[in-house]
Amino acid sequence: MKKIVFLLIGGLLWFSTLRAQQTQYMVFEFVKVENDQIFDYIEFKDLMEKVYRQALNDGKIDGWDFWALQSGADHSDFQYIMITYYDDPVNMMNGLDEEKMIEYTKIAYPHLNDAQVVKIFQESLAMRDMPMRLYMREVAHTDDSFQMKPGVLASFDLMKANEGLFDDYEQAEMEVFKPIHQERIEKGLMGHWSFLRTALPLGSQAQSTHLTMNMYKDYMQFFNGQAYEDLDQTAEERDAVNEGLNSRDQKWVYLATLENVVR
The missing domain is CATH 3.30.70.100 (Alpha-Beta Plaits)
Incomplete structure (x- = not known):
């Protein structure tokens, strides 16, 4: 009996260690929006938060961030950075296609009909440009309890x-x-x-x-x-x-x- 208990404890410790050491993969998308469309895009990224939350609930991603640049780049290049987190390099490369994004939008906004959802995506794609996209693998990180908010x-x-x-x-x-x-x-x-x-x-x-x-x-x-x-x-x-x-x-x-x- 003691042997079984020790094996169970060892297995749990191994599983916890494995989770802690799990490699993170990230896609960085540098987003450019024309000045006359910035307020429209702010509404769009709030919508995207709800859509990516559905993707997280579905196990397709590990997380998503939307960052507004304060300095470091000419605003004619880009003003925002979106980061999508994955636990697998294949999932990272496959990403979320438009069909899946529309599906999640329908779940997040059940009051919208199919035509309204498609229109939202067409308008969002027209108002933004992505001059740079980076696919990254985390190599090392500090030991901390930092809260992303x-x-x-x-x-x-x-x-x-x-x-x-x-x-x-x-x-x-x-x-x-x-x-x-x-x-x-x-x-x-x-x-x-x-x-x-x-x-x-x-x-x-x-x-x-x-x-x-x-x-x-x-x-x-x-x-x-x-x-x-x-x-x-x-x-x-x-x-x-x-x-x-x-x-x-x-x-x-x-x-x-x-x-x-x-x-």
């Missing part, structure tokens, strides 16, 4: 590993920068950090190879985090940081506010 801030840092230093850069992020971010979180200077590798697009002409997400609960935490300087850092640690910085090119940094979230 409207109003939190994120810094999206697009990186490109220098030629011949791809592995060196990834090692630096996981072994040098991750502990630094973990320490900042424990000091209340940051909420969450995640390191992602680009799955698509690939090749030497791709704009980036990696992306880091730095989360903050509000502007106060963000600015305190920016002002923090670790005076206890040793010369060896500073050398490791500099070596890591020299292994990649920081292409862009986007500061954004979370407006809608589905979890």
Whole structure:
């Protein structure tokens, strides 16, 4: 009997560990909306929150975020970032087709007829453009209990590993920068950090190879985090940081506010 109990406990612990280590896959869609259509699009993304919630309930996705850019890009390029979360690379690549989205819209808005639902999608597709889409795989993240809710801030840092230093850069992020971010979180200077590798697009002409997400609960935490300087850092640690910085090119940094979230 004791042996069976131990096996059950071991199985539960293994299952919990497996869930905790489950790899996350994300699709980043950078959205451009013409200035005269922004208010219409705000209504559309609120509708999308309800649609993606249906997709979550159906087990098709793990979550969805809608971020409004505060800085980091010319507004002629894009103003919003949508992130859809998946637990499987095949599901990520397949995504949600228009037929499935319409099906979820009908569930979320049972008072709309088929023609009204189709019209909503046609109008939404006409008012937006997606100049960039990135398919990402999470490589590492901090240990924290950060709560994703409207109003939190994120810094999206697009990186490109220098030629011949791809592995060196990834090692630096996981072994040098991750502990630094973990320490900042424990000091209340940051909420969450995640390191992602680009799955698509690939090749030497791709704009980036990696992306880091730095989360903050509000502007106060963000600015305190920016002002923090670790005076206890040793010369060896500073050398490791500099070596890591020299292994990649920081292409862009986007500061954004979370407006809608589905979890």
